Amino acid sequence: MDSFLLQILNGLDKGSAYALIALGLTLIFGTLGVVNFAHGALFMIGAFCAVTLNKLLTLSFETVDETKTDFLGNPLKVETPYVEAWFGPEFGGALIDWSVPLAILLAIPVMVGIGFVMERGLIKHFYKRPHADQILVTFGLAIVLQEIIKYYFGANPIQTPEPSALRGSIDIGTMIGFEANRIIYPIWRLVYFFFAMVIIAGVFGFLQFTTFGMVVRAGMADRETVGLLGINIDRRFTIMFGIAAAVAGLAGVMYGPLNPPNYHMGMDFLVLSFVVVVVGGMGSLPGAVLAGFMLGILESFASTTWATTTIPGINQIIIYLVAIIVLLTRPRGLMGRKGVMEE
């Protein structure tokens, strides 16, 4: 039972990342009708917002410690971050320590800006082109973006640790009546799950309870009619592209402490997220979220020793297996609308 609960938690955690990326993908597809293969790269850039802020906060000046030597036998140069010198070691240290959550503040404008530039500068020219063209151009863009990141940050993973107060793990088992040390789970993974839930709720709330959201939903249902009513739906859809980019970016910012960011992390998620979107139903926001969590949980269970010994390799194919079954039995996906991508 404890192993079962642990895998549920793992699945929710994996599913959080899938759901957030798939949510952004679906927002873009549902509004602009574009299949955005650069969405994984936006997730990766979000993670590198956290890396960048951490690097900015740890910009340092050098002092020489004559009592120690470096690897060449010269006096050791000790680096002290400017923020610690300016604000004192306590507050300066806290700023560095909390750099990942603080990076949210940096990531939102950066990602919205990147979204605008992407949409206005490149993607809008492909609205009337076939989906294959859109896939090619956005995939090419993804490669360009990841090579830019590799050029500036290198190919090696970069540690972006969580705040020390949220480091380590907690014994969830004792809270729900299990023996001690049976269900131990990392605190940051729980934070990531709750963060994802807040973002998902925020996006749904925005679309459901604001006038802007209502217009966007109307545009998603019938773009032409909304346009005939004199509403500039294109501008709203551009803003939605920026919001979708920000959602992917925020998913990346908070993901850094789970697995150190590297330039390739977007590609690792991209294909899986597309499968999530297809399983959930192209253009369906609830479908993307539901499928994200469902496939995350299934993937976690498929990685258990029991599953891999019973069906070797199941951990590598489970998501695609489910996708095949869903598409065979329900071609429009779990919650897909009739007519979307069915022509």
Added chain:
Amino acid sequence: MSKSNLTRRGVLKTGAVAGTSLAVPTIFTAQSVAAYTNEPTGGTVTLGFNVPQTGPYADEGNDELLAQQLAVEHLNGEGDGGCLNTFTSKALKGNGILGKKVQFVTGDTQTKSDAARASAKSMIEKDGAIMINGGSSSGVAVAVQGLCQDAGVIFMAGLTHANDTTGKDRKANGFRHFFNAYMSGAALAPVLAKEMGNDRRAYHLTADYNWGWTQEESIVASTEALGWETVNTVKTPLASTDFSSYIAPVLNSGADVLVLNHYGGNMVNSLTNAIQFGLLDKVANGKDFKIVVPLYSELMAAGAGENIKGVLGSMNYNWQLENEGSKAFVKSFGEKYGKPPSNSAQTCYAQVLLYADACERAGTFNPCGVAEALEGFEFDGLGNGKTLYRAEDHQCFKDVLVVRGAQNPTSAYDTLEIVEVTPVEQVTYAPNHPMFGGDEATLGECNPGA
């Protein structure tokens, strides 16, 4: 009026012969007039450095390339000479190789076997490379080694740790300076016994490809010989990025040691995940839980950050070694590039010098002469201490380092500390050891290519 002998059949025959000649790669034909593949005829000799310049190991490849460039400088008499001053063989004079100035070309392996073979082939066929060196993967090493064997050039492997490179896949034209998985197990076992005792239960997470399997096999054999029990061995897909689903079952498996047979990004992520799950704070079977990473590299240690503190592993070389060869190399590399060399850099640097030295001692670039000069060659002064290039399998035998993630590093470079220098006798095995292909494994015949 002249009579023409031109017939339709004749034209077809001539065309077929000419077409076949053109279709056969130059690698197998151009040298027919030479004694061996890419025999240098001018005043220069070209070496081919095949390293990952793109892909996940690009940083490691870049470090290898820096070391190879440094080696070329030293061979040509530039810079401070580095290990030419400490190398026990005095055949190299700093005037190139056999009087020819050394130049080099580079290829990008991308850490993919097919790409690595293509770049090596291009360097041999188009650029006239007479030796291929470098790489950061066993799959790549085995693939390129096979190509070099067929092409008739020497392959001086870079970072490759799988037993197979000089085991079942050994080749007469291929040579490995780097240590291997068996040696990691043999070196680590006594330290593990000393630090963790003989009554431990180990859980292995293993990257699901050739290197991971051979490493797991080696570590399981070494630790079970100590009296440890292997609770479980779980294969993880190479493409995995998150290991939480694999780490979670470890908690309640009855194991008290986690062995991560991972390298590169896999290692960084699996170790980070294991620390997040609090494994190192856990007590299992009445003992403190421990994590072991059998193969370390400096770049991976940097990627893992604070998570490696106290975690044991092994290395081929570490810049903190105090022997004269190491000091000379670190000084030379450090002054030129502003950082200490990684162990992949050191193995590539050593391989280039060893190749050049063998050419000098053999008096030829002929791969068969060079191979003969390398076989059974004993040397010192390149950073690892006394070393033997064993004739039977072309594997270097030298001391192996057991290292630990430093508790209080003073800079970005001393994240690992040397725990023990395991003597070579302890890591030596028979050439026909079952893990290395047994009696069936042979080098085959040296191929000069012509």
